[in-house]
Amino acid sequence: MKRKRASIRLEEDNGRHERSCGMIEYIAPFLCLMSVAQCYKYCVIGAGPGGVQIGYYLQKLGRDYIIFERSNQAGSFFEKYPRHRKLISINKRHTGSTNKEFNLRHDWNSLLGDDDQMLFKEFSKEMFPPADSYISYINTYASYYKLNIRYNTEIKHIRKIKSMWFVLEDQHNNITHCNIVIVGTGLSLPFIPNVTGIELTDGYEDISTFGPDYEGKSVLILGRGNSAFETAQAIYDRTNYVHMIGRHRIRLAWETHYVGDIRIGNNIDSQKDCII
Numbered sequence: 001m002k003r004k005r006a007s008i009r010l011e012e013d014n015g016r017h018e019r020s021c022g023m024i025e026y027i028a029p030f031l032c033l034m035s036v037a038q039c040y041k042y043c044v045i046g047a048g049p050g051g052v053q054i055g056y057y058l059q060k061l062g063r064d065y066i067i068f069e070r071s072n073q074a075g076s077f078f079e080k081y082p083r084h085r086k087l088i089s090i091n092k093r094h095t096g097s098t099n100k101e102f103n104l105r106h107d108w109n110s111l112l113g114d115d116d117q118m119l120f121k122e123f124s125k126e127m128f129p130p131a132d133s134y135i136s137y138i139n140t141y142a143s144y145y146k147l148n149i150r151y152n153t154e155i156k157h158i159r160k161i162k163s164m165w166f167v168l169e170d171q172h173n174n175i176t177h178c179n180i181v182i183v184g185t186g187l188s189l190p191f192i193p194n195v196t197g198i199e200l201t202d203g204y205e206d207i208s209t210f211g212p213d214y215e216g217k218s219v220l221i222l223g224r225g226n227s228a229f230e231t232a233q234a235i236y237d238r239t240n241y242v243h244m245i246g247r248h249r250i251r252l253a254w255e256t257h258y259v260g261d262i263r264i265g266n267n268i269d270s271q272k273d274c275i276i
């Protein structure tokens with residue numbers, strides 16, 4: 001997966017587009033003061049873990065904010081990913097220590113907050129929990145802290161006016177004025193390598209997750225990162241064999257301390273049976 005840019009159209013009005021923006025946007029500050037227009041000091045786009053966590057702190061500080069989320073719930077990335085539905089972020093509930101900072105270092109899923117009831121370990125007891133438990137967690141967290149999230153709202157267009165105001169437009173052409181916009185729309189997009197015949201292959205983002213589809217098959221996986229290992233682990237007891245190829249030697253996260261390298265959850269069983 002590679003970094004993506006949010007598919008939001010951005011425009012800066014430096015005076016040249018003044019006429020096309022319309023008078024209403026120039027008198028927005030006054031309309032806001034008169035409570036005629038919809039205005040917020042902070043607008044956050046996206047209610048993934050990033051947007052929700054920012055929302056928590058804005059709420060705690062009593063700031064005037066709103067979060068826009070295109071899906072009907074928070075954490076929608078985790079509705080589809082990881083494809084084989086097991087998180088690779090550890091949920092180590094016991095460390096032998098009562099030090100909260102220390103314990104948080106072993107809890108890779110909890111958002112920060114004041115209430116220990118809102119720690120992820122209250123939502124799953126598994127070390128590598130099901131992805132659905134994260135969706136349930138983040139939505140409970142958002143409603144517990146009464147975060148101001150507007151669901152089913154996709155921001156399609158952002159304009160900046162006179163270095164003072166952002167004008168956000170959603171899919172229904174509703175307009176919101178904001179002083180500060182925080183984009184929390186996520187980072188990943190499938191990386192499709194320039195390989196002849198790549199169109200004949202299935203990408204991680206749309207491979208079948210139905211086990212019987214792999215029964216007795218010989219499977220080649222391009223890549224040896226977490227998604228590749230996750231897939232290998234999910235299918236290897238169905239297959240004839242799984243062959244994985246990659247450009248580099250395998251780097252294990254516990255060795256390199258880089259979270260993007262292979263996590264233990266994806267290499268406990270699969271490495272021993274796969275040809276790598």
Ligand SMILES: Cc1cc2nc3c(=O)[nH]c(=O)nc-3n(C[C@H](O)[C@H](O)[C@H](O)COP(=O)(O)OP(=O)(O)OC[C@H]3O[C@@H](n4cnc5c(N)ncnc54)[C@H](O)[C@@H]3O)c2cc1C
Binds near residue numbers: 008046069076109
């Ligand atoms: C294959 C894969 C597996 C992963 N597995 C794990 C794991 O097991 N454990 C773990 O901790 N991390 C995992 N990660 C990393 C994790 O997904 C990210 O760190 C996390 O989702 C980033 O949170 P975010 O809030 O920045 O973005 P996202 O979670 O992507 O949230 C972005 C939100 O913005 C919304 N949005 C996008 N555009 C708009 C718009 N125009 N208007 C309104 N809303 C919009 C989306 O609907 C979405 O809800 C995985 C990542 C990948 C690629």
